[in-house]
Amino acid sequence: MVYRFQEAMQQGEHLRKGTWLQEEDEQLTSFVALLGGRRWDSLAKVAGLRRSGKSCRLRWMNYLRPNLKHGPFSDEEEHLIVQLQQQWGNKWSKIARRLPGRTDNEIKNYWRTHLRKTAQAQQEGEYKYELKIATHDFNQKSIDMVSKNYNYENVCCQDSEGETNDNDGSMNSFPLSDWELRSSPYESRILDWVAELQNGNGIAEKKVEQDCNSTGSFNYNPQEFEEGCDTWDYSGSLWDMN
DNA sequence: AAATCGGTCAACCGCGACTTT
DNA sequence: GAAAGTCGCGGTTGACCGATT
Incomplete structure (x- = not known):
């Protein structure tokens, strides 16, 4: 299920699905810092991520965004x-x-x-x-x-x-x-x-x-x-x- | 030790609303 | 005003993992 990043990059223009790799997270994070969290389709292309804009947005909003709490609910x-x-x-x-x-x-x-x-x-x-x-x-x-x-x-x-x-x-x-x-x-x-x-x-x-x-x-x-x-x-x- | 089951959660999908051209 | 593009939301899926048999 978990693809290797290099393999993923060799899969042509096919959009990747499933679990995000650390490399992808880092790439997304740095490009959001650079371009801001909008125009996700464009951001995904510019960042060279084989992901849909939707997928990038979701990953950012639910996991990578700063100030997120991870852990049990109080x-x-x-x-x-x-x-x-x-x-x-x-x-x-x-x-x-x-x-x-x-x-x-x-x-x-x-x-x-x-x-x-x-x-x-x-x-x-x-x-x-x-x-x-x-x-x-x-x-x-x-x-x-x-x-x-x-x-x-x-x-x-x-x-x-x-x-x-x-x-x-x-x-x-x-x-x-x-x-x-x-x-x-x-x-x-x-x-x-x-x-x-x-x-x-x-x-x-x-x-x-x-x-x-x-x-x-x-x-x-x-x-x-x-x-x-x-x-x-x-x-x-x-x-x-x- | 292996198989099965159930809980958890990250990620996807479809759709409607909103924005831009 | 219409079409295309983008965003956001809620529902659902499926992989993973620990507990149980």
Whole structure:
């Protein structure tokens, strides 16, 4: 799969695909410094790279660009991604602008690998919840046969203040403590965040605040994430190579 | 030790939006 | 205003690697 550079250079005008070689990276980096990060098709030709402009741009944006972070996501970053994905959906480039040094591709991959599992677990959780209701129903009916006093809603769907909760069987009303499918503390933390966000209540905000206080470094303010108030701009000092 | 499986992530693809000619 | 060129985005693919059987 990995071609030798010399071989690649002998392949005529055919555009190369696949993994970038160190020589190609160096060549691209020096020509971007020289010509700037635009007109990628022209840059690729001038640089003598057997790559499409698109490929060059992608390599630069996702890997070679200065100030990029490479490594695991911090708790703050994870939290922020979850928050913003909830808010904006799969707008990865938009989300990436809130995470200095992270690329849309990186965030997208992170979401798919770590949080798709969460979604699946959530679905299974719903299934489990239905089973639980069915089991509860069955047991309750057995009790009813004795007591003749069955009222499902009153038994299971009132909180301590006597207010009736959401009763549609969705995960909105499902107590997280009953989830037994979490495969790791990491995933359970994400699950907690997602569930709290879905509840959309002050508890979630309080929890976030507590988490922030505990780490002492993160504070989520929804107003900061309104359209058009980027806190990080690609186009400024990032492009300064010196 | 070898085969298989599953997770991760770099890179590609297609398409729409934007810019230039 | 139209055509061509370029850019940016989101979805998808496939190679790689460690864990498991």
